[in-house]
Amino acid sequence: MSGVEEVITENELKERLQAKEMPRAYVGYEPSGFVHIGWLIITKKIEQLLEAGFQVDILLADWHAFINDKFGGDLDRIRACGEYIMACYKAYGLGPAIDSGKLRFVWASDMADSSKYWERVLRVAKASTLSRIRRAMTIMGRKEEEGDLDSSKFLYPSMQAADIFELDVDVAIGGMDQRHAHMLARDVADKKGWVKPVALHTPLLSSLSRSGRMEMVTGPTGGLDYPALASNLEVDLPLLMVNQTLSAETRALLEGLKKDLDVEKRRKALEVLLAGRRRVGGKTPIYSLLQKDDADYGSVTTELAKDLERQMALARKELFGYLGITEEQDGGVPKMSKSDPDSGIYLHDPEQDIIRKLNKAWCPEGVPDNPVMEICHTIIFPFRGTLDIKRPEKWGGDLHFSDYEALRAAFATKQLHPADLKKSVGKELIEVLRPYREYFKANPCTLNKVMELSAAIGR
Numbered sequence: 001m002s003g004v005e006e007v008i009t010e011n012e013l014k015e016r017l018q019a020k021e022m023p024r025a026y027v028g029y030e031p032s033g034f035v036h037i038g039w040l041i042i043t044k045k046i047e048q049l050l051e052a053g054f055q056v057d058i059l060l061a062d063w064h065a066f067i068n069d070k071f072g073g074d075l076d077r078i079r080a081c082g083e084y085i086m087a088c089y090k091a092y093g094l095g096p097a098i099d100s101g102k103l104r105f106v107w108a109s110d111m112a113d114s115s116k117y118w119e120r121v122l123r124v125a126k127a128s129t130l131s132r133i134r135r136a137m138t139i140m141g142r143k144e145e146e147g148d149l150d151s152s153k154f155l156y157p158s159m160q161a162a163d164i165f166e167l168d169v170d171v172a173i174g175g176m177d178q179r180h181a182h183m184l185a186r187d188v189a190d191k192k193g194w195v196k197p198v199a200l201h202t203p204l205l206s207s208l209s210r211s212g213r214m215e216m217v218t219g220p221t222g223g224l225d226y227p228a229l230a231s232n233l234e235v236d237l238p239l240l241m242v243n244q245t246l247s248a249e250t251r252a253l254l255e256g257l258k259k260d261l262d263v264e265k266r267r268k269a270l271e272v273l274l275a276g277r278r279r280v281g282g283k284t285p286i287y288s289l290l291q292k293d294d295a296d297y298g299s300v301t302t303e304l305a306k307d308l309e310r311q312m313a314l315a316r317k318e319l320f321g322y323l324g325i326t327e328e329q330d331g332g333v334p335k336m337s338k339s340d341p342d343s344g345i346y347l348h349d350p351e352q353d354i355i356r357k358l359n360k361a362w363c364p365e366g367v368p369d370n371p372v373m374e375i376c377h378t379i380i381f382p383f384r385g386t387l388d389i390k391r392p393e394k395w396g397g398d399l400h401f402s403d404y405e406a407l408r409a410a411f412a413t414k415q416l417h418p419a420d421l422k423k424s425v426g427k428e429l430i431e432v433l434r435p436y437r438e439y440f441k442a443n444p445c446t447l448n449k450v451m452e453l454s455a456a457i458g459r
Contacts, residue, residue: 003045003382005176006201008186013198016170017052025049025171025200028059028108028163031081032070033454035088036344037433038205041378042173043092045202046103049171050094056103057167060085063108064159067152075109077453082107084446088347091439108159111166120162121155127188133157136180161185164197172197175204203378206371207343208361229323230270232369234263236322239412245322245366250315273312274319323369345375345429347436348447354433355426363418368408372418372425377404380425383432389416389424 007013016023027042046056060082062075071077086105089098097103111117125133136157160181164172172182182199189196233240240246240254257266345357363372380387381404389399399416401407410416440447 003041003048003202003378004200005203006179006199008182008199008201012196013171013200016198020170022053022055023170024055024057024168025173026057026059026164026167026169027173028061028064028160029085030061030065030068030070031078031085032065032068033081034346034348034450035085036205036346037375037379037429038175038344039088039347040092040383040432041202041205042175043089043094044382045173045200047092047094049173050097050102054171055101056097057169058085058089058103058105059108059163059167060105061108061160061163063112064156067156067159069150071453079107079109080446080449080453084450087439087443087446088436091347091436093435106167108163111163117162117166120166121158123192124161124165124184124188125155125158127191128158128184130154132184132187136184157181157184161188165189165194168195170195170198171200173200173202176201177204203374205344205374205378208345208357208371209343226271226275227267229274230267232323233270233274233319234267236368236408236412237266239368239409240322243322243366243412244414246318247314249311250318253311253315274316276313276316322367345433347433348440349433350437351430354429358422358426358429361422363422365418366412366414368412372422373408373411375425375429376407376421379432380428384428387424387428389420391420395420 025046027046049056060079062078062082065071065078065081066073066075071081089095089103094103098105133154137153157180161184164182164185172178172185174182179199179201182197182201186196186199188194237254237257241251243251257269342357342360345354349357358372361370361372363370376387385402387401387407389401391398395417396415399410401410407416411421
């Protein structure tokens with residue numbers, strides 16, 4: 001399924017589509033500030049679901065934002081921001097779906113008026129351990145231990161899971177940062193005999209100042225998600241073989257992955273290599289998955305083992321550099337943030353701000369996992385279809401890309417300079433965001449209100 005990082009599960013989704021004439025989906029938003037371009041990824045998926053015959057509910061999670069201390073916990077300000085979010089959907093062009101009732105806005109505070117809702121929250125909580133609730137607190141953009149500062153935070157995961165059941169939806173949509181909540185809801189559904197929601201998870205956009213995707217780098221329990229990183233490297237193996245940012249030793253080591261390994265075994269070997277472990281699955285030595293000059297590594301001498309470990313340590317360091325992360329990193333890379341205006345691009349940003357922010361963005365030459373390339377993958381190609389690079393003949397002449405894979409290959413092999421990429425991405429992004437600038441120019445009230453509120457709290 002295009003534009004989706006993960007579907008849990010595809011078979012269940014097919015069953016819902018076959019069983020219902022108009023299945024229901026939902027996505028929840030905390031009204032908490034300006035909407036950035038990462039919102040477009042989920043909204044594109046909402047548009048596709050509407051076209052496929054879904055009814056979609058947008059939950060404006062005002063009580064959740066209150067718990068999460070957004071706008072200083074001022075509910076009036078939070079609700080004013082919710083009105084602005086509604087306007088963003090109209091600016092996208094979903095007014096007809098709103099008018100027909102296929103796209104609905106639901107306030108969490110309206111659901112909270114019902115004792116039935118709070119009964120559902122308590123049933124979710126009673127079906128979940130305290131440690132599971134604590135782990136799920138990362139859906140709020142907070143660390144597990146922050147629940148010790150304010151006990152209301154412990155209500156949040158149970159409320160979000162209860163929202164899904166209270167709205168009676170078939171599909172829950174969210175970024176990969178919402179996975180914990182959706183999996184909590186699915187686990188509770190199994191225990192309580194409730195209808196289990198299908199989960200659609202979309203990619204997250206990184207902060208412009210850092211590399212790597214949060215969902216790629218951060219694992220379910222924190223730290224580096226080696227399986228996801230290895231999967232990314234497995235796809236890029238042909239590019240890695242010719243990437244001059246890697247040493248000849250590292251390229252030879254990667255070439256040494258046995259040719260008869262299937263994709264899954266290659267990924268597992270790369271995972272073990274990145275993690276710095278010596279065995280695959282706790283049994284198979286990593287050495288046995290590598291070959292050099294047709295040598296037999298079934299029995300490895302101490303000297304040979306030391307040489308291989310040195311090569312693997314070098315490869316590990318260089319591969320982390322290729323992925324745009326540091327070896328010592330043990331937390332998530334920041335996603336686009338509403339509190340740092342230069343970390344992301346907002347829907348209403350004027351043209352000069354879009355160009356300025358992109359020019360400052362982290363985008364090292366030859367490293368394809370960077371925020372500008374993410375924008376190409378998740379925004380430019382889905383919304384514009386192609387990307388044209390205009391440059392003088394002395395720098396290689398113009399380039400035309402009709403898909404992201406070709407662009408990635410050109411950037412990884414240094415056929416495309418970051419400055420040329422940023423210039424072209426800026427031009428295309430200005431066009432993607434033109435409808436929002438025009439809408440809020442003609443209908444400024446909700447945006448102006450959020451600007452006023454944000455200034456009042458120093459954001």
